[in-house]
Ligand SMILES: CC(C)[C@H](C(=O)O)[C@@H](O)C(=O)O
């Protein structure tokens with residue numbers, strides 16, 4: 464019987480298989496950041512073990528880093544300790560680190576791909592749930608816990624429980640103004656935050672094939688929000704074009720050999736998935752979340768749902784609680800929800816394509832009075848590219864704040880936070896209670912919707928904006 468893409472990558476990495484035991488897999492790339500690595504290094508130290516493959520291990524600073532005044536000492540003692548600990552550990556164990564201030568610094572899931580470290584057919588792990596991002600290249604990429612981080616540091620292998628396979632096939636054309644973020648939010652609303660549990664999801668179909676690498680990363684990034692172990696997209700010419708010439712991509716003859724192998728990384732025609740979901744791209748629209756998990760979403764044109772409309776009692780209860788926390792009432796049109804803050808950034812939507820999209824919406828316009836808009840590139844390289852294109856100027860001219868790269872307001876581990884009761888439209892991936900600061904209320908949106916929301920002051924899409932003549936713009940629905 465044929466094999467799926469995920470099964471092929473898995474099989475190519477098994478270093479030990481024994482009856483009744485999980486397979487032991489070789490890990491090609493281990494990414495580290497300051498939050499989940501300290502105890503793992505402590506474990507190595509206690510056992511007198513080195514890092515087995517420093518050449519396959521790389522660290523960056525992202526979660527605790529400030530996005531302003533990065534040349535000043537870090538004020539928050541917890542963040543300072545986290546960063547100092549990572550620096551000390553990397554120096555002691557010989558691990559390559561891109562610290563704050565380095566040109567390769569940034570959110571770990573932005574840095575790996577842009578360096579060409581993330582490649583098709585590889586196994587990638589990181590002590591971070593959004594490692595699923597790297598699956599966009601046809602890599603099998605998992606988030607792991609700190610004890611597993613220690614295991615990989617020590618052995619470059621990992622015992623892994625078997626997974627089930629799911630295909631999410633998206634065919635057809637995405638309507639104008641509908642992005643990868645809208646697509647994945649719609650998928651999660653459809654299958655639920657537990658819908659992917661135990662599965663490696665492969666996204667396929669004509670609508671997926673047309674997406675850029677940045678958009679594919681947005682989709683795979685949020686697989687974890689559907690509970691999946693990983694998300695993958697088969698590598699194709701778009702993937703190869705993105706990778707060619709990047710610092711760690713194979714070169715010369717090695718490139719040709721690699722591409723020949725990568726081309727075999729497609730699910731066989733006769734392979735069978737354990738579960739299949741089909742979506743018509745043409746049926747999708749700009750999507751926003753109204754609740755406190757990424758599965759509580761709806762089209763922007765809809766209203767806040769009535770909890771009584773949920774058939775499942777636990778969904779009903781979750782909706783009731785979410786509306787209370789979010790300060791929303793059933794039946795309220797989503798377009799009438801006013802925000803205080805707009806955040807464009809994160810490993811979901813902090814790449815150059817995302818910044819271009821947001822800039823194209825705010826160009827020549829002004830952020831609404833009383834709204835704060837933060838634009839935070841996912842990495843220093845993204846920032847440099849954006850500056851080269853003049854995007855930073857577009858944002859600042861519109862009244863937005865242009866910040867230094869990092870996780871920033873994606874989560875409250877650094878100074879960029881919402882105040883209690885404040886509401887944001889955010890291009891990040893989690894809208895959990897307190898995620899962006901204690902009492903903060905988060906609506907997950909695409910970069911285009913974020914930018915239009917900043918201009919209008921209420922949840923909006925570019926189509927809600929008018930140009931100087933009062934005509935609706937052509938930027939999409
Ligand atoms: C801090 C880290 C462990 C966490 C994760 O695993 O994803 C963070 O990146 C997040 O997005 O919530």
Ligand code: SF4
Pocket residue numbers: 525526570571572591593809810811869870873874891892
């Ligand atoms: S940007 Fe957000 S989701 Fe991504 S690694 Fe940082 S905190 Fe996690």
